[in-house]
Amino acid sequence: MDKLRYYLSVASYSMKLSMKKQLEYPMEIISCFAMIPMMYATGILLLYFLTQNLKSIGGWTFPQLAFLYGIGDLSHGIMVVFSVQNWFLDRYVNRGEFDRMLLRPLNVFFQFSVSYVNIIGIMDVLVGLSVFIYSCVLVKFSWTFSNIVRLVVIILGAALIRSSIFTIFCSVAFWTKRCSAVTALMNDMLERTTLYPMTIYPRLLQLMLTLIIPVAFISFFSSCCFLGIDSSFRLPADAAVMTPAIGIITFILAQAVFNWGLRNYESSGS
Amino acid sequence: MIVISADQLSKKFTVIRREKGLKGALSSLIHPEKITVNAVDNVSFKIEKGEIVGFIGPNGAGKSTTVKMMTGILHPTSGSVEINGLSPFKDRKKVVRELGVVFGQRTQLYWDLRLGESFELLKRIYQISDSMYKANMKQMDEVLGINEFIHIPVRQLSLGQRMRGELAAAMLHSPPVLFLDEPTIGLDVEGKHSIRKFIREINQRYGTTVILTTHDLDDVEQLCSRLIVINHGRIVEDGPLQDIAERMAPYRFLVLEIASPGIGIRHSLADTVRQNGNQVWLRFRKSEISASRLISDLCYSYPVLDLKIKEPDIEDMIRELYKLNDKTGSGVCN
Amino acid sequence: MGAYLYLAKMKLMAFLTYRFEVITSLGTNLIILMASVFLWKTAYSGTDAISGVTESQMLTYTIISVLLSSFFSSNIEHSLQERIAQGNIALDFLKPINLIFAYLSEDIGISMSSVVSKLIPVLIISALFVQVPLPGSWLSFLVFLISSMLSYLILWLINALIAVLCFWTVQLGELKTVKDGIILLISGKIIPIWMFPKWMQKVLSFMPFQYVYQTPLSIYINRITRQEIAFSLFIQAIWVLFLSLALIMLWNKARKHVFIQGG
Numbered sequence: 094m095d096k097l098r099y100y101l102s103v104a105s106y107s108m109k110l111s112m113k114k115q116l117e118y119p120m121e122i123i124s125c126f127a128m129i130p131m132m133y134a135t136g137i138l139l140l141y142f143l144t145q146n147l148k149s150i151g152g153w154t155f156p157q158l159a160f161l162y163g164i165g166d167l168s169h170g171i172m173v174v175f176s177v178q179n180w181f182l183d184r185y186v187n188r189g190e191f192d193r194m195l196l197r198p199l200n201v202f203f204q205f206s207v208s209y210v211n212i213i214g215i216m217d218v219l220v221g222l223s224v225f226i227y228s229c230v231l232v233k234f235s236w237t238f239s240n241i242v243r244l245v246v247i248i249l250g251a252a253l254i255r256s257s258i259f260t261i262f263c264s265v266a267f268w269t270k271r272c273s274a275v276t277a278l279m280n281d282m283l284e285r286t287t288l289y290p291m292t293i294y295p296r297l298l299q300l301m302l303t304l305i306i307p308v309a310f311i312s313f314f315s316s317c318c319f320l321g322i323d324s325s326f327r328l329p330a331d332a333a334v335m336t337p338a339i340g341i342i343t344f345i346l347a348q349a350v351f352n353w354g355l356r357n358y359e360s361s362g363s
Numbered sequence: 364m365i366v367i368s369a370d371q372l373s374k375k376f377t378v379i380r381r382e383k384g385l386k387g388a389l390s391s392l393i394h395p396e397k398i399t400v401n402a403v404d405n406v407s408f409k410i411e412k413g414e415i416v417g418f419i420g421p422n423g424a425g426k427s428t429t430v431k432m433m434t435g436i437l438h439p440t441s442g443s444v445e446i447n448g449l450s451p452f453k454d455r456k457k458v459v460r461e462l463g464v465v466f467g468q469r470t471q472l473y474w475d476l477r478l479g480e481s482f483e484l485l486k487r488i489y490q491i492s493d494s495m496y497k498a499n500m501k502q503m504d505e506v507l508g509i510n511e512f513i514h515i516p517v518r519q520l521s522l523g524q525r526m527r528g529e530l531a532a533a534m535l536h537s538p539p540v541l542f543l544d545e546p547t548i549g550l551d552v553e554g555k556h557s558i559r560k561f562i563r564e565i566n567q568r569y570g571t572t573v574i575l576t577t578h579d580l581d582d583v584e585q586l587c588s589r590l591i592v593i594n595h596g597r598i599v600e601d602g603p604l605q606d607i608a609e610r611m612a613p614y615r616f617l618v619l620e621i622a623s624p625g626i627g628i629r630h631s632l633a634d635t636v637r638q639n640g641n642q643v644w645l646r647f648r649k650s651e652i653s654a655s656r657l658i659s660d661l662c663y664s665y666p667v668l669d670l671k672i673k674e675p676d677i678e679d680m681i682r683e684l685y686k687l688n689d690k691t692g693s694g695v696c697n
Numbered sequence: 698m699g700a701y702l703y704l705a706k707m708k709l710m711a712f713l714t715y716r717f718e719v720i721t722s723l724g725t726n727l728i729i730l731m732a733s734v735f736l737w738k739t740a741y742s743g744t745d746a747i748s749g750v751t752e753s754q755m756l757t758y759t760i761i762s763v764l765l766s767s768f769f770s771s772n773i774e775h776s777l778q779e780r781i782a783q784g785n786i787a788l789d790f791l792k793p794i795n796l797i798f799a800y801l802s803e804d805i806g807i808s809m810s811s812v813v814s815k816l817i818p819v820l821i822i823s824a825l826f827v828q829v830p831l832p833g834s835w836l837s838f839l840v841f842l843i844s845s846m847l848s849y850l851i852l853w854l855i856n857a858l859i860a861v862l863c864f865w866t867v868q869l870g871e872l873k874t875v876k877d878g879i880i881l882l883i884s885g886k887i888i889p890i891w892m893f894p895k896w897m898q899k900v901l902s903f904m905p906f907q908y909v910y911q912t913p914l915s916i917y918i919n920r921i922t923r924q925e926i927a928f929s930l931f932i933q934a935i936w937v938l939f940l941s942l943a944l945i946m947l948w949n950k951a952r953k954h955v956f957i958q959g960g
Contacts, residue, residue: 103487110473110480117475117516124866128875135882143740146747146892151739192436193471196464197488198456265717274721281725285732293739298731359452360438361376395716 156231163225164312165287168251170221174214179259183266243333253340257347267354372442404596417587425596463533467545489536523554543575616673622666705806767815833919844913847933854940864951885911
């Protein structure tokens with residue numbers, strides 16, 4: 094309990110400092126705030142134009158696709174607030190930030206995780222939330238208490254999966270000193286696989302995206318669950334259990350990969 | 364009591380050799396050639412509590428690598444380090460609690476925030492109690508005068524102020540061992556003075572063991588009781604300051620500017636090594652004649668307009684002195 | 698000329714040095730390719746043609762679009778931003794070469810390295826697993842090459858214009874992302890503009906973006922008439938001219954800005 098309090102006090106102060114640091118440059122935040130909504134507009138517009146011509150994609154109508162996209166967006170936004178530093182792991186390596194963290198009597202992965210809170214990401218969350226609520230209206234989502242609880246755990250779990258995927262792949266920077274190409278690869282991969290329903294891909298790819306890189310758990314299975322669409326997979330439990338469970342498993346794995354990378358960093362220097 | 368002991372410490376790095384030209388770029392894309400570099404080679408030493416030890420050597424000699432291994436940032440390829448009987452790799456969290464570290468080239472302070480905010484974070488990380496924190500901050504202010512700039516964002520501090528801030532940050536949790544990597548680099552005379560004063564003070568008051576790497580001969584002379592000289596990854600010298608400094612830097616230079624170029628300058632205890640125009644270089648041994656004596660002698664007999672004393676360059680001296688070792692040294696091997 | 702060739706060659710080499718980066722960015726292209734291919738395959742199940750375009754034409758469109766985008770990489774935003782942030786740009790202005798051409802040469806060097814590292818591998822993989830992306834005719838292939846060169850210039854000029862804004866606002870990460878997003882949506886890179894509502898097609902025809910992807914791609918799959926081809930090439934040329942003038946004007950302003958502000 095004392096240990097938890099200790100970690101929380103360090104985490105909250107470290108995050109506070111990180112936010113204060115960004116507020117030193119308010120113009121940057123404001124200009125980013127103005128740009129982000131446009132980014133999200135492109136995704137939903139693509140889906141809209143496509144369904145205007147095709148009526149449905151793999152049996153999914155525009156409202157259903159929008160719902161899928163909404164869950165994906167919102168979880169992306171939350172990830173961008175709390176763990177965008179994964180994208181810049183190479184900077185931490187090249188600037189010797191991990192040297193500093195290794196000199197402190199705290200878990201390095203923990204220090205890394207609480208070293209940044211992205212204020213700009215709040216806009217991502219807001220826009221993601223609007224897209225999601227809009228899609229909920231389109232599919233006439235029933236706002237019962239249990240549905241809301243399920244949604245919250247699903248979206249948090251989905252954000253955890255996203256963040257862990259980035260930790261795992263960007264840890265390559267511990268060896269190569271660079272991860273911007275990997276970040277771009279993962280961003281494209283995550284966008285392409287959460288924008289369209291998984292069923293447009295061949296069975297083998299679907300299996301890979303479920304079992305190897307568990308992208309399917311981010312938005313596809315949960316959308317199927319809520320919308321009553323056959324996902325062509327039999328999940329052992331409700332998405333509200335599966336998504337957070339997979340989130341925790343990938344998070345544990347991410348920590349292991351990060352520590353493995355850190356050991357390599359310690360043996361190779363920078 | 365032994366605080367730090369290193370036993371046959373070695374560190375090898377693997378680097379990829381980049382070949383020249385377009386063909387080289389393509390071939391290293393397919394088959395990169397790797398070479399091994401011995402950065403630190405079989406280094407052993409023991410450091411007692413309360414010592415101030417200077418690590419000196421040319422750039423790339425392995426000083427920083429050795430310090431990084433002592434602090435647990437870098438794992439040795441072979442051999443071992445112990446700090447208070449614990450390995451910095453196996454018990455990292457326990458060991459680093461006992462360490463304060465300052466890297467002159469890197470900061471542990473939040474660049475855009477007030478200095479005090481960085482201290483507040485450290486207070487939480489090291490779980491320093493309020494009363495302890497207050498007492499420590501008071502002491503830091505006494506020696507380093509940090510209160511006058513504690514409310515200023517770090518990026519606006521002068522280099523000297525920032526360095527004082529770094530030292531305070533490193534000592535906030537009262538560690539018994541302090542590592543300083545180039546603590547006075549880039550500072551003016553006054554800045555250097557206050558840093559040195561601080562180091563002596565904590566060493567005397569708390570018996571803090573200090574390990575420092577430096578390029579500055581004055582740092583060494585004013586602070587260190589013991590020197591460890593590293594060249595090509597090996598310890599070439601380890602002993603009391605006086606012995607080594609005398610051998611390493613026996614000479615000083617006195618540069619005179621005289622009224623007219625024709626005068627030949629002579630002194631029985633100094634050699635005239637160079638004379639061009641109005642400028643004359645004299646070399647003398649500290650052990651044979653003091654600088655003040657030499658100056659007063661010369662000013663008495665010659666029309667001296669201006670003068671300055673030049674310290675020999677520490678790196679040049681080491682290179683010069685251990686040139687022979689180079690041939691047998693490890694360096695790069697395939 | 699020698700100086701620019703040298704710059705291009707240096708960039709090519711620097712890029713090839715990072716083996717891992719090369720493989721990862723190839724992966725990015727393959728993912729985008731596969732996602733689009735499966736999307737269109739799903740879309741065409743049950744229909745022969747959408748807006749008069751057959752499945753095979755659409756797949757060719759997609760493959761060539763990925764090939765083009767892998768070739769269309771430019772680094773000017775990044776390098777200019779770095780030079781400005783480090784305060785080196787004032788020194789660059791004093792060098793006896795034309796900076797705009799220097800950056801263009803560097804980017805052409807990068808594009809050339811993309812031919813080896815991305816374009817050829819993606820082409821081989823898509824030919825093996827999807828289909829051989831044959832052009833509509835030999836003539837359309839030739840005209841496609843000309844049109845793509847113009848596309849390259851249009852896109853590069855847009856990037857350069859955004860990069861020059863760096864002189865006034867040092868942070869342009871987000872602006873660049875927005876530009877990339879816009880190009881993704883309204884250039885025909887992913888979804889052809891002819892699938893958009895009529896009024897939007899009208900609006901977009903007055904913007905440079907669709908001339909970057911849709912124009913060369915339509916020529917390649919033989920979707921538009923000869924007359925339309927001639928007209929599109931003409932408009933592409935107009936855009937190159939217009940954007941070049943805009944860049945020169947903005948560049949001269951930036952130059953003055955640097956010498957007044959001192960970098």
